[in-house]
Amino acid sequence: MSPLDPELLDVPEAAAIRDWATERGILILAHSYQDGFLQEAAHFVGDSLELARKAAETRPETICFCGVHFMAETASILCPEAEVFVPDLEAGCSLADSCRAEDLARYQAHLERKLGRRPVTVAYVNCSAAVKALSDVICTSGNARAVIDSIPEDEPILFVPDRHLGGWLNETTGRRMVLWNGACEVHELFSVETLRELQAAHPGAITVSHPECPKPVRDASDYVLGTAGMLKLARETSGRTFLVGTEGNMLYRLRKEAPQNEYVAAPGASCACNLCPHMQRNTPEKLWECLNRRAPRIEVDPEHARGARRALERMLAIV
Numbered sequence: 329m330s331p332l333d334p335e336l337l338d339v340p341e342a343a344a345i346r347d348w349a350t351e352r353g354i355l356i357l358a359h360s361y362q363d364g365f366l367q368e369a370a371h372f373v374g375d376s377l378e379l380a381r382k383a384a385e386t387r388p389e390t391i392c393f394c395g396v397h398f399m400a401e402t403a404s405i406l407c408p409e410a411e412v413f414v415p416d417l418e419a420g421c422s423l424a425d426s427c428r429a430e431d432l433a434r435y436q437a438h439l440e441r442k443l444g445r446r447p448v449t450v451a452y453v454n455c456s457a458a459v460k461a462l463s464d465v466i467c468t469s470g471n472a473r474a475v476i477d478s479i480p481e482d483e484p485i486l487f488v489p490d491r492h493l494g495g496w497l498n499e500t501t502g503r504r505m506v507l508w509n510g511a512c513e514v515h516e517l518f519s520v521e522t523l524r525e526l527q528a529a530h531p532g533a534i535t536v537s538h539p540e541c542p543k544p545v546r547d548a549s550d551y552v553l554g555t556a557g558m559l560k561l562a563r564e565t566s567g568r569t570f571l572v573g574t575e576g577n578m579l580y581r582l583r584k585e586a587p588q589n590e591y592v593a594a595p596g597a598s599c600a601c602n603l604c605p606h607m608q609r610n611t612p613e614k615l616w617e618c619l620n621r622r623a624p625r626i627e628v629d630p631e632h633a634r635g636a637r638r639a640l641e642r643m644l645a646i647v
């Protein structure tokens with residue numbers, strides 16, 4: 329990536345950036361795992377589903393997406409007429425990288441031979457456009473149960489790429505989906521031992537963990553929720569302490585939108601910050617430069633975009 333333009337290093341305040349973008353018809357979207365400055369600069373902050381919906385409803389001409397690559401691809405697929413820019417093109421995702429399209433195609437063919445029929449492939453949104461195009465329907469952590477429940481019970485299902493989310497769905501829906509062996513490098517590191525220590529230090533606290541966390545962490549939690557579900561629970565609760573098992577920047581959003589509670593980050597096994605290194609690639613300086621240069625731009629292979637749009641629209645029709 330080219331070095332930052334020295335003339336653009338003097339970054340305005342977050343609200344001024346948002347106003348600047350509004351005047352130029354640029355919609356800034358930010359995932360809840362982005363740092364506080366980027367969340368403040370955005371017109372909308374949300375999880376993958378909320379941002380995908382916002383992009384599809386708003387149909388802006390230009391989107392600057394503060395998140396990781398697959399999220400910006402999704403916005404581009406659902407808004408094909410929009411130009412989509414990202415602060416850092418190399419902001420990827422370990423979970424998306426764990427499932428390559430060519431490996432998935434081979435495994436689907438293997439399962440079809442073994443089962444005598446092709447399984448329905450459900451893909452968690454954290455995957456590439458090429459993987460989405462090979463899938464029948466997409467889901468997010470917030471709507472995954474509804475998506476699984478919409479598939480007839482006698483249909484075999486292959487769930488990709490997160491084995492922890494897939495395991496939780498098998499437990500809660502009673503299905504026996506075949507699971508891809510992928511994981512998020514941030515949620516994988518939450519440990520039940522450190523969570524138990526934190527719970528002992530905060531008696532009476534409510535523990536919420538993301539379904540991408542390993543089963544022992546989920547089992548030790550009061551609630552297993554996607555980020556939108558966490559936010560809803562926090563807004564509906566008052567005067568409590570929450571122990572939060574998800575990416576560290578989610579606490580910024582919780583504190584801002586439900587300040588009547590206290591929030592404590594559940595520590596990972598080897599790192600207390602729980603920050604996603606891929607999300608952290610996006611900085612205020614890169615955002616400002618991206619807005620000014622209208623680059624780097626997200627390009628999606630048209631064939632992948634067509635297949636991925638079909639699978640995404642099936643999800644949007646369910647929830």
Ligand code: SF4
Binds near residue numbers: 513
């Ligand atoms: S938090 Fe995990 S799933 Fe989300 S972008 Fe980072 S590596 Fe990927």
